[in-house]
Amino acid sequence: SVYGISLARTARDQYRNSSRISRTHLQQGDLLFFNTRGGVSHVGVYLQNNKFVHASTSGGVTISDLYDPYWLRRFVGVGRLNTEPGVVKQ
Structure with a gap:
């Protein structure tokens, strides 16, 4: 929990626990x-101007x-x- 918000560990569970946005x-x-x-296997955080930050084992x-x-x-x-x-859905 960071900033009082719990975040699921996997990208798939994070997808399930978030609201869909266009x-x-x-x-x-x-x-x-x-x-x-x-399936849903990778997640990034949107920054601005179509850029996002993410992490990979190789990069x-x-x-x-x-x-x-x-x-x-x-x-x-x-x-x-x-x-x-x-709030985290199980």
């Missing part, structure tokens, strides 16, 4: 979900462009966290 309504801090290994923490063909092909959706502290 890509046209992105806000800083929204979660971007991707299918990199079958470490990096900033990428949402409209890069690699990420766009794998894009699943946008999730917004419930801002009510301590």
